[in-house]
Amino acid sequence: MSRDQPAPLPGQSDKIVQVENLSKKYGDNIAVNGISFSLTKGEVFAFLGPNGAGKTTTVEILECLRNPTGGQAKVLGYDVSKRSDQAEIRKRIGVLPQDFNAIDRLTVRENINYFGAMFKHQLDADKLIELVDLKDKRDEQFKKLSGGLKQRVGLAVSLVNDPDVVFLDEPTTGLDPRARRDVWGVVERLRSQGKTVFLTTHYMDEAEYLADIVSIIDHGQIIASGTPDQLIDTHGGKKTLIIREAGEEGLKQLPPGLPKAELRNAGDIAIPLNNGELTNILMSLGQTPLHDKEIEVRRPTLDDVFLNLTGRRVSEEGN
Amino acid sequence: MSRIITIIVGHFKSWYRSKSNIFWTIAFPLLLIVLFGAIFGNGSTKFDLYLQNQDLSANTPTPYSQAYIGVLNNTGAFNIHMVAAGQTVQQALDFVKNDAQLHNRGQRLLVVPAGFASELSATKKANISLYFDQSDQASQSLKGIVFAATNSYASNLSNSTTSIDIQQQNLVTRNIRYIDFFIPGVIGMTLLTTGVFGAVNTNGRYRELKIIKKLATTPLSKIEWILGMVGYQMILATISLVVILFFGYAIFGVTATIDFYTVGLVVAAALLFPGIGMVLANFVKEAESADAAANAITFPMMFLAGTFWPRETLPDIMKIIANFMPLTYVNDGLRDALIYAEPAQALTNTIIALGLAAFFIVLGSILMNWKEE
Numbered sequence: 273m274s275r276d277q278p279a280p281l282p283g284q285s286d287k288i289v290q291v292e293n294l295s296k297k298y299g300d301n302i303a304v305n306g307i308s309f310s311l312t313k314g315e316v317f318a319f320l321g322p323n324g325a326g327k328t329t330t331v332e333i334l335e336c337l338r339n340p341t342g343g344q345a346k347v348l349g350y351d352v353s354k355r356s357d358q359a360e361i362r363k364r365i366g367v368l369p370q371d372f373n374a375i376d377r378l379t380v381r382e383n384i385n386y387f388g389a390m391f392k393h394q395l396d397a398d399k400l401i402e403l404v405d406l407k408d409k410r411d412e413q414f415k416k417l418s419g420g421l422k423q424r425v426g427l428a429v430s431l432v433n434d435p436d437v438v439f440l441d442e443p444t445t446g447l448d449p450r451a452r453r454d455v456w457g458v459v460e461r462l463r464s465q466g467k468t469v470f471l472t473t474h475y476m477d478e479a480e481y482l483a484d485i486v487s488i489i490d491h492g493q494i495i496a497s498g499t500p501d502q503l504i505d506t507h508g509g510k511k512t513l514i515i516r517e518a519g520e521e522g523l524k525q526l527p528p529g530l531p532k533a534e535l536r537n538a539g540d541i542a543i544p545l546n547n548g549e550l551t552n553i554l555m556s557l558g559q560t561p562l563h564d565k566e567i568e569v570r571r572p573t574l575d576d577v578f579l580n581l582t583g584r585r586v587s588e589e590g591n
Numbered sequence: 592m593s594r595i596i597t598i599i600v601g602h603f604k605s606w607y608r609s610k611s612n613i614f615w616t617i618a619f620p621l622l623l624i625v626l627f628g629a630i631f632g633n634g635s636t637k638f639d640l641y642l643q644n645q646d647l648s649a650n651t652p653t654p655y656s657q658a659y660i661g662v663l664n665n666t667g668a669f670n671i672h673m674v675a676a677g678q679t680v681q682q683a684l685d686f687v688k689n690d691a692q693l694h695n696r697g698q699r700l701l702v703v704p705a706g707f708a709s710e711l712s713a714t715k716k717a718n719i720s721l722y723f724d725q726s727d728q729a730s731q732s733l734k735g736i737v738f739a740a741t742n743s744y745a746s747n748l749s750n751s752t753t754s755i756d757i758q759q760q761n762l763v764t765r766n767i768r769y770i771d772f773f774i775p776g777v778i779g780m781t782l783l784t785t786g787v788f789g790a791v792n793t794n795g796r797y798r799e800l801k802i803i804k805k806l807a808t809t810p811l812s813k814i815e816w817i818l819g820m821v822g823y824q825m826i827l828a829t830i831s832l833v834v835i836l837f838f839g840y841a842i843f844g845v846t847a848t849i850d851f852y853t854v855g856l857v858v859a860a861a862l863l864f865p866g867i868g869m870v871l872a873n874f875v876k877e878a879e880s881a882d883a884a885a886n887a888i889t890f891p892m893m894f895l896a897g898t899f900w901p902r903e904t905l906p907d908i909m910k911i912i913a914n915f916m917p918l919t920y921v922n923d924g925l926r927d928a929l930i931y932a933e934p935a936q937a938l939t940n941t942i943i944a945l946g947l948a949a950f951f952i953v954l955g956s957i958l959m960n961w962k963e964e
């Protein structure tokens with residue numbers, strides 16, 4: 273943000289979130305270390321990082337739950353550090369905290385109305401129930417729902433005040449693949465409604481699938497930002513040719529003169545591809561017994577981006 | 592305001608939809624009442640009678656007075672409890688009042704005055720005094736037996752001209768039975784447990800479930816949240832009070848007076864015990880350990896604060912500790928207000944309870960982290 277530009281009026285900016293040089297320290301532990309980023313209206317923004325990277329800390333500063341120790345953050349043009357601004361922010365944001373549970377013995381609909389009553393205006397509970405696909409369960413008590421359905425109640429609750437921006441902190445952690453897909457479906461519906469969404473995740477595929485913009489955060493610092501394609505193009509490295517389940521045997525059968533191949537789990541052979549080499553390699557493979565195998569070309573993913581940037585992989589558990 | 596009502600309604604629904612909540616706040620106290628009432632309710636079938644024999648000669652009872660007491664004893668209708676002879680009548684009455692409450696006995700005192708023997712032998716006439724509550728049913732039959740026994744003693748003395756007058760002195764007492772004593776204690780106990788555990792649950796568990804975090808991102812303020820919790824506790828306390836008093840009346844005929852102090856004490860309890868729970872929930876962050884801590888605090892408090900037995904029966908050191916138990920003042924106040932009809936003592940206890948309530952609710956509110964943890 274340049275100093276010369278007139279500051280936009282609070283609540284009117286196209287920049288939904290603006291963060292500059294933000295830090296948060298806990299004693300000697302620097303949870304967030306001078307990060308800057310911004311969110312434009314209508315964007316789905318993913319904060320991608322492993323456990324302890326500083327995702328929750330950042331999000332909760334934006335939600336006015338924690339005070340930053342340095343830097344600046346504005347949400348909808350309001351300053352998160354100003355008391356009077358915080359009240360305005362609270363009216364206009366939607367929040368799904370990490371590991372959120374609604375009230376056990378209230379039904380789905382009662383929970384939505386309970387949290388809705390905290391705001392001046394709330395959306396119709398039945399509309400929200402429809403949005404998250406919980407029609408059959410609307411009069412079921414929260415505690416009786418499965419993990420995936422519970423999370424959908426959380427999503428509905430986070431939207432109850434028709435917020436200008438929604439913060440979803442790890443909305444799919446701990447869910448089975450099916451339930452994750454359902455949550456993704458809801459986020460996609462939000463995107464199509466033009467909602468601005470800030471989500472955190474340690475799932476690479478989730479960020480890649482859902483986000484317009486991804487910022488990778490590690491040890492409290494943003495190490496890369498951009499669209500998933502940009503990140504992959506810049507940091508993903510080469511495409512890989514995979515020969516499925518070829519094993520040690522297959523390694524020996526490879527024709528000479530190929531880039532250095534490696535054996536991966538399940539006996540897959542991976543060969544890094546330079547641009548324009550694909551045809552030649554496939555031709556030479558055709559001469560070997562390997563031509564019977566299943567062969568695919570894999571584009572690098574955000575996993576590879578993270579690996580290349582940090583030298584580590586983010587495991588399923590996010591470590 | 593509508594936010595606070597939403598919170599109250601939310602808590603209340605969560606309460607009545609949980610069978611275990613209903614059990615602990617309603618069924619359990621009633622069970623205790625029935626159980627304790629059955630065990631301690633009907634003590635001995637004899638009448639308790641306090642007796643002071645002032646007619647001494649050389650520090651031993653005169654033969655006449657001794658014989659008279661023997662006659663009373665032989666009726667088999669009385670449990671006679673002797674009161675020290677050296678006390679004035681007023682002192683003796685005070686002693687009887689305390690001792691009778693302590694042991695759950697009726698308050699009746701028979702005084703054989705000094706000079707009983709000499710007057711009998713000189714004038715064939717004597718006076719004794721019976722202090723009792725004439726409105727008390729049991730006392731009426733007791734009076735009859737005392738009269739009969741006294742007449743029979745007098746007529747057996749040498750000849751029939753001897754007469755002993757019984758001066759009847761009315762005592763305004765309420766004949767406090769164990770169950771009368773116990774009911775306010777059960778109310779105090781219920782307010783204690785629902786208050787402390789309710790606050791630990793709504794502030795400890797709701798924190799773990801991130802409900803509080805979620806609420807803190809809405810326009811709801813910490814004060815509104817706390818007011819909602821307290822409002823809910825007041826409703827629950829009122830329900831407990833009404834249900835317990837109703838059952839006490841229906842089963843044991845316990846008549847209680849609900850007055851201004853009762854209301855004050857219920858308000859105090861609905862602030863005090865959740866306040867204690869909030870303080871706990873802030874020191875012990877994990878909901879489960881907070882629950883254990885709540886048990887560790889409420890249990891000893893229940894016993895020491897005179898819920899089940901009068902505090903007078905405790906060893907001295909425990910009596911001192913009981914003075915530091917907030918429940919003590921709620922229990923005492925409720926007894927004074929509901930049963931004993933002692934407005935002055937009720938007022939003192941209500942004021943102390945309200946003071947403690949203000950202290951704990953303010954401390955709990957200050958300690959509670961609404962946002963950052």
Ligand SMILES: Nc1ncnc2c1ncn2[C@@H]1O[C@H](COP(=O)(O)OP(=O)(O)OP(=O)(O)O)[C@@H](O)[C@H]1O
Nearest residue numbers: 298303321322323324325326327328329330590964
């Ligand atoms: N209240 C706190 N007090 C002290 N340290 C904290 C606190 N909250 C977070 N931290 C530390 O700050 C760092 C960042 O934590 P944060 O919760 O923001 O990570 P995260 O990216 O959300 O991780 P996760 O994927 O596990 O949710 C961690 O080292 C954590 O231990």
Ligand SMILES: [Mg+2]
Nearest residue numbers: 327328329370
């Ligand atoms: Mg987190």
